[in-house]
Amino acid sequence: MALRVTQNMLNSNMLRNLHKSMLNMDKMQQQLASGRKINLPSDDPVVATRGMFYRSSQMENDQYKRNASEAMSWMDLTDKTLDEVGNVMKRVSELLVYSGNGATSPDDLKTMGAEIAELKKHLGTLANQTINGKYIFAGTETDKAPYDENANGGKGDFINKNSSEVLLELSQNVFAAANINAQKIFNYPDNAGNMFKVLDNIIEELNNGRSAAQFQDEISQQYDNLLAERATLGARVNRIELIGERLNVQEVNIKELMSKNEDADIAEVITNLKTQEGVHRSALGAGARIIQPTLLDFLR
Template sequence: MAVRVTQNMLNSNMLRNLHNSMRNMDKLQDQLASGQKIAKPSDDPVVAARGMFYRSSLMENEQYTRNVDEAKSWLDMTDSTMDEVGNVMKRIKELLIYSGDGAISPEDLKTMASEVQELKNHLGTLANQQINGKYIFAGTDTNKAPYDAAANGGKGDFVNTNSSLINLEVSQNVFVTSNVNAQNIFNFPDNANNMFKLLDNIITELSNGRSAAQFQQKADQQFDKLLAERASLGANVNRVELIAERLKTQEVSISDLMSRNEDANMAEVMTDLKTQESVHSAALGSGARIIQPTLLDFLR
């Protein structure tokens, strides 16, 4: 059975096809202007879902990178401070050896006592080293100074007993330590015989005009422990640097995957747009022939 095609049907089909053509051109023009395959999730739910996943992964990677940067800052500050502590201990060891020289006068020994006192004060300053307002040798009590100049009868002592480590997450379920156990440095082997108490004993002997050479072994033990802790710190620094490099590589990989998923192929889009413009022009041309002539066309 034949279907009668009316003029209204021709006009409706022509308008519908023109609308579809314009809609396709609008979509291609949006892709060309934005550089993105989709403008809203309904354009392609799969691309949108993958894009959300990649963005979430990128945000996590950025947070891990910030944690690594913070850990590196703490470790670098700790390393430089421990290096300075080592230099102080070297000088003290030199003074202890020098004090054993029988030709040294009591007055010279008292002068040496003054120098050791200043070195001790400097060690107290180093023990209270801060980064971003937090004490790096206080364990998790980062808001309390670990060295108190008024402790031990005004002589000054390391009063912190917190040995907890600060861990930062640098990958999923992967943590790194950003500080050191200061008890192994300033409170070694215990608070009664720590670094500052040793210096107090040295100062007492030298102030009385006596040699303090008998403390050389204990000073060596303190220095050796400091070197061991610094070696452990160096291993931790190396690990953090390797993690930082891996996070940089992951950032590039995730960004590349996100670009492949969302970015439009500009050459392909421009070609499709040119093709669609040709189709639209052809549709307009055929539409001009379909529209029914009016009475005015016959009255010319």
């Protein structure tokens, strides 16, 4: 049975095809304007899904970079603080050598004792160093000052006993400690014989007008231990720097994958748009032929 084709059918098909052609041109114009292959998830669900995955990976990588930066800030401040602690130890060692000079008067020894007392106060300030309001030598008890100037009968002492690590995630399931174990520095070799207690003994001897040169070995041990801990910290800093470089490389790779997945090939889009414009003009020409003269045109 033959199908009767009417003028309305021809007109409807022509309008539908013209509408489809205009939709294709609109899609290409949007790609050209936005520079992206898709503007809605429905344009290509596969590309959209991959884009979500890449963006999630980029957000994670950005957070890892922030964690690495925070860890570096902690370690940089820790190293600078320990450097100052080392300077205090060296100055105390110099004063101990001077105190062993037989020509040094009792008044001079008392003056040295006063200076070392001030150095001890400065050492307590260094032990209470903070970053963003957190004590860096307090283990995980970052809200409590590890050094109390009223402890030990008002002489001041390092009272913190927390040796836990402040861990930051620098990559998936890769953690690194941002802090150091301050017990190995300020409570070395133990709380009863730590650097503050040694300084108290030195100050007492000097205030009594006696030489404190006999404490040189203890101060040397404290200083050598400090250098060993700084070396360990330096090795950790090197590791964090390597992780930071790897995160930067990952960021570039993720952005490259995102670009390949989402960015439109502008040259290809322009070529396709021009081709579609030609198709559209041809469709308009064909449509003009489809609209035939009516019966009224023959009644003139």
